Amino acid sequence: MIIRFAILPLFLALNLSMCKKEENVSQSSQKASASSPAPAVVATPVAAASPKIIKPVVDQTAQVIIFCYHRLVDKVRYPGTEITPAAFEAQMKELKDRGITVIPMQDLLAWKRGEKSIPPRCAVVSFDDGWKSQYEVAWPIMKKYGYPFTMFIYTEGVRGGSLGGGEAITWEQLADMRDNGVDIEAHSATHQDLREGHTIMVVNPGGKRARTKLTGPQYEQWVQNEVVGCKQLLEQRLGIKVNCFAVPFGNYNEHVKELARNSGYEAMFTVYGQPITFTSPLDSIGRYAIEANKPKVFDDAVKMIGTSTGGATAVAEVGAKDLATQPADGETVRTALPLIKANLNALGQIEPGSVQMRVSGLGVVPASFDPKSGTVSYQVTQKLHEKSCSVIISAKSQGKKVEAHWTFGIEEGAAGGTTLPVPTPKK
Numbered sequence: 001m002i003i004r005f006a007i008l009p010l011f012l013a014l015n016l017s018m019c020k021k022e023e024n025v026s027q028s029s030q031k032a033s034a035s036s037p038a039p040a041v042v043a044t045p046v047a048a049a050s051p052k053i054i055k056p057v058v059d060q061t062a063q064v065i066i067f068c069y070h071r072l073v074d075k076v077r078y079p080g081t082e083i084t085p086a087a088f089e090a091q092m093k094e095l096k097d098r099g100i101t102v103i104p105m106q107d108l109l110a111w112k113r114g115e116k117s118i119p120p121r122c123a124v125v126s127f128d129d130g131w132k133s134q135y136e137v138a139w140p141i142m143k144k145y146g147y148p149f150t151m152f153i154y155t156e157g158v159r160g161g162s163l164g165g166g167e168a169i170t171w172e173q174l175a176d177m178r179d180n181g182v183d184i185e186a187h188s189a190t191h192q193d194l195r196e197g198h199t200i201m202v203v204n205p206g207g208k209r210a211r212t213k214l215t216g217p218q219y220e221q222w223v224q225n226e227v228v229g230c231k232q233l234l235e236q237r238l239g240i241k242v243n244c245f246a247v248p249f250g251n252y253n254e255h256v257k258e259l260a261r262n263s264g265y266e267a268m269f270t271v272y273g274q275p276i277t278f279t280s281p282l283d284s285i286g287r288y289a290i291e292a293n294k295p296k297v298f299d300d301a302v303k304m305i306g307t308s309t310g311g312a313t314a315v316a317e318v319g320a321k322d323l324a325t326q327p328a329d330g331e332t333v334r335t336a337l338p339l340i341k342a343n344l345n346a347l348g349q350i351e352p353g354s355v356q357m358r359v360s361g362l363g364v365v366p367a368s369f370d371p372k373s374g375t376v377s378y379q380v381t382q383k384l385h386e387k388s389c390s391v392i393i394s395a396k397s398q399g400k401k402v403e404a405h406w407t408f409g410i411e412e413g414a415a416g417g418t419t420l421p422v423p424t425p426k427k
């Protein structure tokens, strides 16, 4: 291990690959205890985050699984933290095929606060540590599916930071993601065990690294920067609000939790995957860490929430042609503000409340459905930025989920010249 640390340019990767080993250990030990009744710690009320008024409108039976990914690479060398783009995309597709709705992290939190309803079976996708492949490879895939996601960043690991090498994401890339609606949250400053008295790596003035154990005021100062300083830096550099903290390796204790709560974090995340329910404590939300050599973790997670409505066979795909879509599949339009329409009569008897339209770049849009004509439509009100736009329409028909998707192009430079009448959306 000491030899590995000496190879500085590879520090980021090595650090992570080693880290993951620790994660695995804690993960399995946690799993062993997961089946026993909740220990006293878990029963502690999540004081800062609990809403006083529980609004009964939200579906309290919904369940959410949260995934945590690291690097996307074509050739996996560190299976503990890497996955191929193809395997990743297959998993994203499977979520869609199984009718699991990928929701933004902030919707999960709004649901937990009793403010917003979410579909019965949801997933949240998160990426840890800030790799450039998350920007270059994962993001385009997420866009293709119209999925929102969260980036958990440790600030010294951003390019230019003391742990940010050539494979690290840059602040400019993060700003680009922020501008396009990606949720950016905190994952400490230097990605280490946050508990007092544990061996950590510090960078001394002059850049020299040393292993040490901090205690007392020195530790307090250090951990303050890891938990609070990291949040402040992200908020200041990117002009965002950070309310989520992914604990490195899931290693923390009451003291760290308290520090996080007091500094304004609403939720804390570990890597002990489990379905999240309405009553799951917000200071220990488990995520499924997906690794290249353990595809079963993904399968199991999906199965945990995916069985009630029939699993993989629940979704029937319908060709876009049958829906007389507008714009048509493969068509190129001259406006970035198109009217999107489809006729769902080919899907059979549609349950009116079940129709959902997703537009790439926008996510779920407030489309209107006319049960008489069977037409679902949405006038885009926010200019579409991409040259191609994918639409996914899903609905329930005789208890079965049906889905159609298609893609149309937007002529370059069309953004300025919209001539379409903009109907007043029903509110």
Ligand SMILES: [Zn+2]
Residues within 6 Å of the ligand: 128, 129, 187, 191, 248, 249
């Ligand atoms: Zn991490």
